Amino acid sequence: MELRHLQYFKAVAEELNFRKAADRLFISQPGLSRQIRQLEELLGVQLFERDQKHVQLTPAGVYLKGEVDFVLNHLETTRTQLKQIDSGKIGELRIGFLGSASNRVLPDLLQKLNEKQPGITTSLEELSNAMQVEMIQKDRLDLGYVRMAIVPEGLSKKTVLKDSFSVVVPLDHGVNSSNFNSLSQFSEEAFILFSSDYSKYYYDQIMGICRDAGFSPQIRHKSVHALTIFKLVENRMGVAIVPTSLKEGYELKVRFLEIPNTSQYTELSAIWKPENRNPALKRVLALL
Amino acid sequence: MELRHLQYFKAVAEELNFRKAADRLFISQPGLSRQIRQLEELLGVQLFERDQKHVQLTPAGVYLKGEVDFVLNHLETTRTQLKQIDSGKIGELRIGFLGSASNRVLPDLLQKLNEKQPGITTSLEELSNAMQVEMIQKDRLDLGYVRMAIVPEGLSKKTVLKDSFSVVVPLDHGVNSSNFNSLSQFSEEAFILFSSDYSKYYYDQIMGICRDAGFSPQIRHKSVHALTIFKLVENRMGVAIVPTSLKEGYELKVRFLEIPNTSQYTELSAIWKPENRNPALKRVLALL
C-alpha cells in the first residue's frame, strides 16, 4: 500500500464518481479504477459498492475515509512543521552555563529569545567548563557559557562579559573600600576558592593574581557554588576572590572590594561548535 | 512522497546504518540511499547527517521520526479495524488490565459488551499499570484497567471499583475474623506483596497501610500474580495484603480478613485517551 492509493481513495470517496475523481487527480479513469481495485485487494476489503451507474462507500469504506482524512491531514501538517524546524523557527536549544552566568547573561539571553524567537525552546543545565566543552564536542549541548581564555580547537567563541575580580570579605572585616589598596593586605588570610574541577582556568587565574601580589594563598575551602562561598565568607571562614559581576543578583551580607591595578580579568564567553547543524543555533547566534 | 519513503526512513532512523537498514528491508543499500535522498529532496529538508563513518538524525529528522512512527502505527491499526468492520463488526477494542480486574470487572464488561454491543470484538492483555499508560499514550491500547490515584496528563479516567484491603492468612492461622481487630497483630509476620514494578502506586499504598498501623513490614516474597501469592500464603510462607475483591473468583484455601478502620482503599479505574479515534471505544465508554 502506498500513499498514492490513499490519495486516490480520498478523491473517489469524495466525488463518488471515478471519472470526476480521475480528472481531479489528473490521471486517466482506467488507471484510477485499477489503483482502487488494487487497494481493495491489498486490504482484503471492499471499499466501494459499484453498480453500473452509481458508486457508494461500504461501511468499511466510510471508516477508512475518516482515517485517511486524518492521516493525510496529519502528514500535511507534519510537512509544514518540518520546514519550520529546518529553518530554525522552532526547535530546542540545549544551553550549558556556569553558575556565574545565571545573574545577568542567561536571563538576558532568554528574554531576548522569548521576544525575537518565541518558537525556540531551551533546555538549561548548570555545568562546569570542562563538561560543557566535552558535551558541545559530542553534540550533546548546543551553546555553552564558560570562562576560558582560549577555547579548544574546533570550537567558536564570543565573549559576552568582561569582568574584573573582587575580594569578598565579611562586612566587619578590617579592610574596606577606603583603606584597600593592594591584595597583599590579604596575604595572611585563609582563602575560599571555586573548585578547580569546576573551572581549571579560573582557579589558575586566581592563583596568578595572588602570585602577582607577591604571595601564595592559603586555601582552606573549595566550593562549586557562589552562594556557598558567600555564606562561608559571611561566617568568617575566610575571604574569596570572585568575578565582580557576581555582586549583582544576590542578597549579600558580604563586602565586595574590586581589585585595583591588575591586568587580570575574566571573560564569560559563549562557545559553540561551528559544524553544529541545529538550525535554532544559527538564529540564536545572530542575537549574540 | 510515498509510504515506502516513510518506511525506509523509519528503518534508517532506527538502525542509523544504511546497510543494516537495507538488509532489514530486504533491498540493496544503493537503492535505499537513493530513496532517502529523494525523500529529503521531496521534503526540502535534510534528515540525516552522514559523515563517512556515522549516520545521525538532524533535529528535523528527530521530529519526523516521531511523526512517522505515529502515522505508520495508526495505519496498521486502521488495517485491523477495517478487517473487523468488513466482517460486520464495529471494530476491535484492545483492552489492558491488571490481574485484579479479571475477577469481576473485566467479566462484567465483556458480558455487557456481548449483550449491548455484540459487534465489538476485544483483544485482552494483562499488563502492569505503567505499561498500560505507555501503550495507551502510544495508541497501542484503547482501554486500560489500572490502579492509580492520578492519571497522567492527557488521559481520562473513570473509577469502576472502590476496594478495601484484606489481610490474607492461612486457614489455620491464629488470627481469624472474630479475634482480628488491628493490623498490628501481624507486625512480626513475613509479608508477601505484589512487585513494585507491577504497580508502584499499589506497593507504596500497602507500605502506607502498615506504617499507619505502626510497623514496617518484613517483605519476604514478591510476585506479580494473585494466585501465586495465595499459594504462598496457603503454604505458610507469609501473609499478604490485597484488595478485598480478589476474594471472589478463586477456589481459595486461604482466609480473607478485611482491614477495619482504615481510610486506605484502592480504586480500579478505566483509563483511555480522549483523542482515540477507535469507533468501538466511544460505544464502550457509553457502557461504563
Place this chain on the structure above:
DNA sequence: ATATTTGATAACTGATAGGTATCAATGGAG
C-alpha cells in the same frame, strides 16, 4: 600495513503506474 566497513556513484533491468482505445450496461430526453 592490511582487511573490513562505511555511504556514494554508475549503469542496467524489470516491474508497474498510467496512457489510449474500446466495451457493455444504465438511465434520461425526445
Place this chain on the structure above:
DNA sequence: CTCCATTGATACCTATCAGTTATCAAATAT
C-alpha cells in the same frame, strides 16, 4: 421506445523509476 450521453471495466501498450550489481573512496579496526 429509441437515441445518446455517461457510467465503470477491460485489453493492451509504454515510459518511468525502484531496485539491482559492480564498483569507489574514505574511515576504522586489527
